[in-house]
Amino acid sequence: MGMEWYVVRRVAWAVVATYLAVSLTFGLLMVTPNAGADVAAAQAAASGQDYDAVRERYLERRGLDRPVEEQYIDYITNILTFDWGYSFSQGEPVLAAIGDAWVYSAQYFVPAIIISALLGYGIGLYSALNRYTPTDYLGSFVAYFGISIPNFWFAIVLILLFGVVLRLLPTFYDSSVALLSVQNVKQLLMPVVVLSTASVAGQMRYSRAQAIEYARSAFVKTARAKGASEWRVLTRHILRVALVPLSTILIADVLAVLFAGSFIIETIFQIPGLGRLALEAIQQKDTPLVLATTLIPVFIAIIGNLLQDLAYVALDPRIDYGDR
Amino acid sequence: MQSTHGDSMSRRHTTTDQAEPLLRITDLRTQFDTDDGVVRAVDGVSFEVNAGETVCLVGESGSGKTVTAESITRLVECPPGEITGRIEFRGENLTTASAARLREIRGAEIAHVFQNPQDALNPVISVGKQVAETVRIHEDVSERAARKRAIDLLDRAEVPDPATTADAYPHELSGGMKQRVLVAAALAGDPDLLVADEPTTALDVTIQAQILDLLADLQREMGMAVLFITHDLGVVARVADRVVVLYAGKVMESAPVDSLFADPGHPYTRALLACLPGRGRESGSIPGDLPSPTDPPTGCRFAPRCPFAVEACTTDSHPSLYPVAQEPDTDRDGAGTTAGDSPDVSTPLSAAPLDGAASRDLETTGDGVNTAHVAACIFHGPDRDAAHLDREVSWTVAEPDGGGR
Known part of the structure; x- marks a missing residue:
């Protein structure tokens, strides 16, 4: 085994x-x-x-x-x-349509996932180590704000504020803009912010809870007793162990956002990505396209779970190979 | 780091020459702010540890042993914890030391071994790396050199096949083996003081004996002092040079181990000894519970559970620590405060806590260093008769365990 x-x-x-x-x-x-x-x-x-x-x-x-x-x-x-x-x-052809659309989805989706993981883990770990301080309370407030606020409402408020009132950002996505341009970055800013706000909150709460659990653990005390610095304790001990459950949650969260979030965000910001493609397919009863846009997230979910299972091999030596 | 270490080595020798204690704790108070109020886990504890000796901190669960031990290098979480008093390690006050200075001391000069080896190792890092971590924190060495040192340390901690075991993860090792790994990690910085917090409590009896032997061997080899925390008086008899008995955050009694077993000066110590199993009796327990940590009783903290308590025991005028006579016979004759051959000690130490000066006086009045046997009991006060202790209730006092060491 x-x-x-x-x-x-x-x-x-x-x-x-x-x-x-x-x-x-x-x-x-x-x-x-x-x-x-x-x-x-x-x-x-x-x-x-x-x-x-x-x-x-x-x-x-x-x-x-x-x-x-x-x-x-x-x-x-x-x-x-x-x-x-x-x-x-x-x-x-269906595959050609999907090939055109995924680029637009990936443009806001990948940065949003990276930001939410980095920011979520960062704030969560900081909060865990500075519990009951004003910063911790601020972090919790931001998290509950992110969880509670509906995506579509937040997106509309941002469009009104930065697009209409302040006129700093474009109000909708223009697919004719070149991929690598300042204008493209500007028009992706709001979708990325909206998508990561929802996801940051979850990552933050989970990582805070995990880090608190491990910050009190005996092995962290052992590390401190060896003279380890707070940074070393955090990165080598707390985060390293917490990554096992956190990576599971990250995968689940990414998939949830992928399934639900992209429909709303792509509709509001008029991004011609996978979410919009699926929505149009459903509205126009385009069966082959509906089938494809249903199966693709399923495949991604299966691949994500497979990667997760394989990541355990590297992350957790306690994994029992015979049992699964 | 290297230079600091060399420096410390030379200092150790000078302090030993002057018979200054390696560690002197004076009026240590560690309290925690909780929702239920301020918990005074350690409430005015004073004791000393000399270079090379083994001092046992003894008491029930909740008596403040662990908090005392973890206050030394500020391992208790602050806040909610708050540490006051003086913790002098080679003359340096650790209560006011910076966090960076404490990190230099931890592992390199004062090392810890904790109670439960099952949880004390990081589950996802190989044990060799965890031993090497101590080395790498304090010395600028390559990973390969640190690993070599770790294997060597595992070997000294009598871990079989150390080169292979170094690559094992904690879950692949037994509890006793994990404790050996933790001992190796603690000794990696060549400390002068090892704080061992119930290192054998979570282990099987046979493994307990092995770990105690290992610690004793390594202590002899490395010449370090050990502050040994335990509630097991059997272990005390085996390892201790001196014993400090804690109850509800206060020192009840402090004595050389033989003197403590032969002539316990505080009813609490007598009760602990009476609870020792395996001397033809069932193991007992002391009736009653520990006092409330947020609202401890005035006077002697043990008074509510003490069958010998008199009214004066529950007042503030209750003395802190008084010398106990060296000769049990003179004691029984009613000269409760006369320390046999040293009449000077009969002078009451007033009700002041045992601060450094008072303890040194005590020590010099005896035959030499560390003979002072003091107990915080009113029956050792100026006008009291120690025979009271046997008057109404007689504890089943265990036989003096002189040959047990």
Whole structure:
């Protein structure tokens, strides 16, 4: 039961989880009424054609009248071969649409995650070591502010203040701006702030709680008794041990923000990213695109959890390889 | 760091020559601000540790032993803790020393071993690195050199196969082995004083004996003093040169170990001895509880639980520490304050706490250094008869354990 075997089993589990998620999505697709067929049939019926005949022709053309198992094999094959279909709402293949969109999401998403982790851990650890001081209370206030305030409201207030009143920042995202330009940084500022405010708070509260737990632990006292400086105690002992649970929370938090946050933020700031793409796909009943924008976050979640499991190997020598 | 260390070595020799104590604690008070009020965990404790000797701090849980020990290098959290009084280590007052100076002293001059080896090692760092950490903090050495030293130290702490064990993580080692690692880490800075806070309490009895032997061997090899904190009088009999008995944050009695076991001067000490198991009796416990830490009783803190207490015990005029006679027989005759062959000591020390000056007087009036046996009991006061102690209730006093060491 060594480390290699553990890694192999984690990867195998990730593959199984992916397969289950993909199959479950197929099941959902099967039981959902086909919106495209209904629309086509209704239009045909309005122009005097037979409703049912048109509907059947529509399904037949897309191979949707075949037996379930045949469709299922086709579906899995298509996903595996990256033939994810054509998005009529975007007028291009699904994968091309996603390829265009993810760049815009990553531009605000990656900085927001980095900022929230650094700032969240930083404030959390500082608060833990300076408990019941004004700085600690200020940190807690900021955290509760971040948790309590609705994302969309905060975004609108920021737009009003910095975009409309002060006229310092653009009020919406302009995708024609060059990627590496001051203007691009300026227009990404507010989305990054809004997204990280929500996430910083969580990271801060968790890291503060973890650090308090370990700051009182016997091994930290041992380190102090050796003559270790506060910085050494914090980085080599408290943070090093706290990283095990904190990294788990970070992954979960990143995924939560990815699923929920991006829809709201991309809509408000008019960023043509993955969130907006998914929203448009849903609104326009663009089934292949909905499928893709549903599966991609699922894949990211599975990969994130796999990375987390592998990170434990490096972070925590106590991990029991035989037990998982 | 290297030069500081060399400096300290030379100072150790001069202080030993002058018979100055290595550590002199005078009227130490450590209190904590809590929601329930101010907890005076240590309330005017004074004692000394000489170079090379072993002093045991004894008392029940909550008596202030650990807080006293952790106050020395300010390991108690401040705030909420607050430390006052004088802690002189080679003449340097540590209560007023800077945090940076204390960090230099910790590990290099005063080292600690704590109670529970299960929790005292960082779970995600290999034990070799944790031993090497002490070296690397105090000396500018390479990682490789520090590791070599760590393996050497593990070997001295009798860890089997030290080169392999150095790469092990704490969860892979037994409790006794972890304590050996912690001893190695404590000794890595070649300290002059080792503060061992119940180092064997969490271990099996057989392992306890091994660790005690190891500490004794290393103490002899390295010539360091040990401040040993325990509630186990069996351990005291085994390791101590002198004993300081604490109760509710105050010193009840302070004596050379033989004198304490032969002739305990305070009813609390008698009670502790009576609770010793394994002498043909069941182990007992002292009836009653420790007094409230926020609102301790006036007078003798043990008075509410003491079967010998008289009215004067609960007043402020209660004395702090009085000399106990060296000869139990003269004691029983009613000369409670006459220290046998040294009549000078019969002069009451007034009700002042045992400060440095008074304790030195006591020591010089005896046969030599460290013979002073003092107890904070009214029965050793000027007009009292120590025979009172056996008058109404007789503790089941344990047999003097002279040969136990």
